[in-house]
Amino acid sequence: MDYKMLFSPMKIGNTEIKNRVVMAPMCMGFGQFDGKVTDIMADHYVERAKGGVGLIITEITRINDVTGASSFGQMALTHDSQIAPLKNMVDRIHSYGAKIFVELHHPGRQNLGLMMGTVPLSVACDKIMGKAYAKLLTGAIIPPGKKLQDKDIVPRTVAPSKCEKSKMADSVNRGLTKTGIKKLVRQFVQGAVRAQKAGCDGVELHAAHGYLIQQFLSPNTNHRNDEYGGSLENRMRFLNEIIDGIRLACGNDFPLVVRLSVDEMYAKIGQPGKGYDLQEGLKIAKALNDKGIDAIDVSSAAYDTFNYWLEPTTFPLGWRKYLAEEVKKVVDIPVIAANLIRSPEQAEQQLEDGIQDFISLGRPLLADPHWVNKVKEGKEDTIKRCICCLYCFESMENNAYEYTHGRCSVNPFIGRDSLELEKNGNGRKVAVVGSGVAGLTAAELLSRRGFDVTVYEKESAVGGQINLADKPPHKEKLHWCIDDLYTNAKNNGVKFEFNTTVTKELLDDASPDFVINATGANAVFPKAFAGDNVSTVTEILNGSIKLENKKVAVIGSGMTGLETSELLCEMGNKVTILEMADTIAPGAYFQQLDDALPKLKEAGTVFMPSTKLLEITADGLTAESTKNGDKIKLDVDFVVLSMGCRPDNALYEQIKDSTKYKVINIGDSVKVGRIANATESAFQAVMSIK
Structure with a gap:
């Protein structure tokens, strides 16, 4: 296939991008306490530039160390000392013909209370005693800090106004004063100035995924009754003041992009009318276009609706392309969008159809940093594709507070981008x-x-x-x-x-x-449970046993058990899931649960936590409550064991x-x-x- 659109140049502002592929911002935790670019971070971005990407947009880059630090390995532009390390990375990226924008960010209420002021303390400890002691300090703070956070005995995160907790962060918040707002505006502007001094080609303001700027835009999180709240014009004031400040400080020729959630997606989780929907999102996009920004990076959702911006594997390719398509109708600036694109054919088609102007690839460039060059060289079949398993974000989140970085399921070279395999097999x-x-x-x-x-x-x-x-x-x-x-x-x-x-x-x-x-x-199959009406998940999944319109008990609610149950439901079976633990799928990643449980509930699945299987008989099973010891008999036609593997x-x-x-x-x-x-x-x- 001839990818004429994908490899045609296009300008954002006065800056020409050599092709239409943008590396989306992704925080992986390659940084350090002081926010300076590290070698491992630079190698990560440079490898994608080497791989042919036209524009790189960096990970969330903090502009405030006290309330705005999202992780210990996050990039920052809060001090002039961070300019030189960033410039070194920028120069390396430019050597491959790629451009780089910095994404300026503040998490607002989606931060953790235990992070308030922790990074400056770690930086001070690092300077005085060295990184090893700073890591020990972090390790000493986080575990008890999490327990205190569960009881809300931690500093409050900031928000436009006091509002409900963010689902994922679950931290109590406080409303910003006008003085606090003005200070943050200045800090966003100062971050842009530092990016410009480092030789970056532009900046992107993160007004998506429920972070602070979006919190100002949303009536769900902005309950202010002054000039920063109420009408859409007022709710946009914080963002507009940042844009005005950057234009004044950096000039109109310095590209400025806004990453915008054009729909908070509350309707997708059964809460229509909450926050703002696509119709108001389009009004925001049109207003930003008229404001004179240089491009709009279309996204969706927030942490409360997490799966609708960072999709699990079950979501269809291109499912949200309609968002960018609608934005294109109301703006006359370039539109960047991710849209769950996984193949060059899909990318080219969406460009040809006029849905968007730039293809934003996030996770696909984690899986294969040379995605672009492989397409250009006609080697599409060698691309290592992202399978949407979410491990990159899950591992980043888990590792962020252990001062290490995220990983990729299909690319073990993440964090090892400079490593070259030693070619010494010599035919052995x-x-x-x-x-x-x-x-x-x-x-x-x-x-x-x-x-x-x-x-x-x-x-x-x-x-x-x-x-x-x-x-x-x-x-x-x-x-x-x-x-x-x-x-x-x-x-x-x-x-x-x-x-x-x-x-x-x-x-x-x-x-x-x-x-x-x-x-x-x-798969584990205890001999005590053997019988004609019993199998493991293996036989269900490989199709050697087909169950239709039966009453089926699934023993074990790990993700394998839940996903097998979903298959059984699709085949018309009535499913009951037994789990010894007090909660369903203990230890499973929340995004996977948010994806699987609603589907199972809609299919009428019965969940029985705190229940231990005792015996399987010809006409059903006997179980026991782990809470009170009561015996439970279930009339089922078949029992499927999901007890793990050996x-x-x-x-x-x-x-x-x-x-x-x-x-x-x-x-x-x-x-x-x-x-x-x-x-x-x-x-x-x-x-x-x-």
Whole structure:
């Protein structure tokens, strides 16, 4: 396909962007306490510039250290000392022909109370005692701080006015004084001035995803009765004053973009009339256009409606392109939008259809930093696609308070962008047993290092556990990681032997130098529960057992249990989910639950937490309440066990002490985990081979 639109240049203001691909802002936590650009952060952005991106928009960049610090690894433009490190990164990015805008940000009520003032304290500790002690201090503050936050015994976050807590942050807030508002306006302007001094090509104001500027725009969070609240004109005043200040300080030729949620999406979660909808969002977009900004970056939602701006894998591609399309009708400036684009064909089509002017790629550029160049060189089939698993944000969020960074399930090089694989395989032979994520990742990386790799697979196709995980409704994107790994492995010369059960004798005859054991895991099936009306999730997901219009009990409410239940509901079954813990899906990531639970509830699923399975009989099951010991009998036709998996390491135990070859056990056959665990395990194994 000829991607004429995708690779045509276009201007934002007076700045020409060489193509239509924009790297969307994503906070990954590569920074440090003082907000200065680090080598790992610079390498991350430079690799995407090297990969062909036309414009990079940085992660959320704080303009206030006390109330506006979102994480310990966040970039900042609060002090002049941050200019030089940023300039070094900018110069490196410019060397590849890419442009860079800085996204200026304040979280407002979506911050955590325990973060109020913590970063300045950490910076001071860092200067006085060094980074190691500062990290210890952070570690000492956060755990008890979380407990205090649960009781609201922490400083209050700031908001346009006192309002309801943000769903995710769950922190009590306070309204800003006029003095506080004016100070923040100045700090946004000062951040833009520093970006300009660092040689950045422009700035973007983050007025999306429920952060402070959007909080001023929204009647749900702005209850002020002065000139900053009430009418839409008043609610836009904070943003307009920031724009005016930046124009005055930086000049009209310095590009200024606004990232705007044009619909807060409350209707999507059953709360129509709350906040503002698309009709008012279009009025904001039109007003910003008339104000003279240089482009609008169209987004949607807030933390309260999280899945409608950072979508789980079940969401259809391009589902929100209508937002950008409507904005295009009311503005005459370039429109940037993400729109859950995952292929160059989709990107080109949306440009040709006039839905948007620039394609914003966030997670796809985490998965594959060379997405753009691969398309330009006609190598689209080698792109490692984002599978929308949300691990990047989940890991960033979990790691942010441990002073480390986010990860990507399909790209183990995140945070290691400067690393080059040592090409010293010299044709040495490697046998990889198993073609799931771990096995394929190891095979591809080893082949890139110059090893002679053969993958042995007992089934007729690659995939391993993903061949089950992709079977629940709308989970087909998960198989992309297998398809992409398989394609790249084959392109690098990896050989595959299917329908082959590997034995010690086979390996001894093959005489490899190394054996990578990636035999995966099997579902737990306690013998005590065996019966004709019982199976594990495996048989349901692989289709060997088909249940229709039955009463089915699913034992275990982890995400596998919930997703299998959704498949069962789709097949017309009435499902009851039993869970020993006091809550459904304990430990599951909230976005996954927000996606799965409403669908299950709509299908009439019955949830029974605090319930332990005791016995399965021909006509049902007996369970016990873990709270009061009461016995419970359920009349069901079939029972599906979702009790987790155990490593399948039988082959490893047979060959681990071999003197003929070195054996490395990886992935689920070591410890059952997620896709990210499998790729990381394979990466570590490959790097251990010298």
